[in-house]
Amino acid sequence: MGEVFIFDHPLMKHKLTLLRDKDTGPKEFRELTNELAMLMAYEVTRDIPLEEVEIETPLTSTKSPRIAGKKIGVVPILRAGLGMLDGILQLMPAARVGHVGLYRDPDTLEPVEYYCKLPPDTENRDLLVIDPMLATGGSATAAIDAVKSRGVRSLKFMCLVAAPEGIERVREDHEDIDIYTAAVDDHLDDHAYIVPGLGDAGDRLYGTK
Ligand SMILES: O=P(O)(O)OC[C@H]1O[C@H](OP(=O)(O)OP(=O)(O)O)[C@H](O)[C@@H]1O
Ligand SMILES: O=c1cc[nH]c(=O)[nH]1
Numbered sequence: 667m668g669e670v671f672i673f674d675h676p677l678m679k680h681k682l683t684l685l686r687d688k689d690t691g692p693k694e695f696r697e698l699t700n701e702l703a704m705l706m707a708y709e710v711t712r713d714i715p716l717e718e719v720e721i722e723t724p725l726t727s728t729k730s731p732r733i734a735g736k737k738i739g740v741v742p743i744l745r746a747g748l749g750m751l752d753g754i755l756q757l758m759p760a761a762r763v764g765h766v767g768l769y770r771d772p773d774t775l776e777p778v779e780y781y782c783k784l785p786p787d788t789e790n791r792d793l794l795v796i797d798p799m800l801a802t803g804g805s806a807t808a809a810i811d812a813v814k815s816r817g818v819r820s821l822k823f824m825c826l827v828a829a830p831e832g833i834e835r836v837r838e839d840h841e842d843i844d845i846y847t848a849a850v851d852d853h854l855d856d857h858a859y860i861v862p863g864l865g866d867a868g869d870r871l872y873g874t875k
């Protein structure tokens with residue numbers, strides 16, 4: 667059974683407060699989203715496998731650990747997930763990047779898939795699906811379905827703000843997936859927006875509406 671990890675680091679909490687503030691504009695919102703994603707990815711990758719390799723320091727030869735196996739695959743859910751990508755790539759510049767294009771139909775609230783391109787050999791990589799918001803969980807579930815259907819070895823989901831309803835949905839549909847979030851909020855409103863939340867993440871990142 668997958669687990670739910672809720673981060674409680676003071677730096678993350680502070681940045682999330684700034685992100686939630688309605689007066690935070692797109693430039694600062696983008697910066698904070700990337701900073702939070704980088705801090706979270708640092709913890710999410712704590713179990714990456716290592717291998718010992720022989721190297722020469724200026725003084726001697728020694729064995730030292732380095733990351734083993736194929737590069738991790740990071741899969742943002744378009745469009746808001748892209749806002750987290752650069753922060754993660756700063757930490758792991760060699761990561762491979764896949765994209766799943768989904769939007770939530772405003773009337774039915776059902777996810778509509780319009781794009782999927784993943785790195786090769788997904789079945790031999792650790793994959794991390796990212797999206798700032800986990801609301802009803804429909805988009806995350808659909809993205810995980812899309813990735814799983816191509817074959818995966820290990821898959822984690824990382825978001826900034828989750829609603830209890832979204833966590834429950836993902837756990838029901840994908841009980842093997844670990845979920846990482848910086849916060850679990852109170853509830854969804856009548857339009858399935860997370861309360862207190864931070865509004866529409868895509869619109870705030872890109873200044874649309
Ligand atoms: O859990 P759910 O109820 O499915 O809602 C969450 C989804 O909604 C937002 O995307 P949106 O549909 O606004 O698309 P966008 O990223 O292109 O703005 C968000 O980035 C998630 O993908
Ligand atoms: O609160 C929400 C819910 C879905 N999508 C968002 O961007 N925000």
Ligand SMILES: [Mg+2]
Pocket residue numbers: 746866867868869
């Ligand atoms: Mg949006």
